[in-house]
Amino acid sequence: MTSTDKKVRSVPDVECVVDHAQAGLRVLEGRWKLVIVYHLFRHPVLRFSELEKLIPGVTQKMLIQQLRALEADGVVARTAHPVVPPRVEYRLTEDGLGLRRAISALDQWTRSRSQPGL
Secondary structure, X not given: OOHHHHHHXXXXXXXXXXXXXXXXXXXXXXXXXXXXXXXXXXXXXXXXXXXXXXXXXXXXXXXXXXXXXXXXXXXXXXXXXXOOOOEEEEEEOHHHHOHHHHHHHHHHHHHHOOOOOO
């Protein structure tokens, strides 16, 4: 195998890594998704009203949209209890819980940078 063969073989791997990283980051795109996931790490089950209180500045409409997107991506599970008044709870799925290491690594990387304002 020549050095050219090695380079040709490594390019698809890099592209694959980039594609997967972009797909993963798309799941957390949005102003509130990472904040929602953070609170669900701290509190395994939260009602909609509790999330709303924990995230000052988020509108009901935006919180609903972000939760629906996280649910569609398999990160958050929604449980609606058939009671009056309605009770809806949210928790992280196994995939959602799997984000802990990735978010922790991103946190460590951000803290290690010596740029002001981070």
